[in-house]
Amino acid sequence: MKIDIPNKESFELKNIVFDYNGTIAIDGKIIDGVSKNIDELSNLFDFYVITADTYGSVENELKNTNCKVITISKDKQDEKKLQFIKKLNPKTVLSVGNGRNDKLMLKESIIGISILQDEGLCTQTLLSSDILVNSIFDVFGFLKDKNRLIATLRN
8 A cells, every 4th residue: 555645755554563462462362353363454455463472373364365464572672673674674664562572663663553441551661652542443444545554654
């Protein structure tokens, strides 16, 4: 998806990277409707879920969802998430997260979205993001209608 934001550099959005817990899942359980939205948009974007899998449930919860699960170890999660974004090319990535371990990937991505849902939001992560939303479905709204994204980010 090509994004042209007035008075900013144009870019091609190709990769969507989600944190798992607090972002697309609450207490290890996928939020109803998330898999359906990912599947509907998977012909436009490559979806990734990067997580240390605190509850050990990510593989089972996403087994029938058109996304790639990236499981990382529990140490230095922020740096591992950042390195993953860099491998994808940050200028093609929209990332979404809520935890302190998400702040570096949100800052590095062309668009970083912090999310405030049931599990809360680290203020450092908020300050590293471009956009704050209160639901994962707001993110899907941006992906379905790029004009929402443009309206939020324009000068």
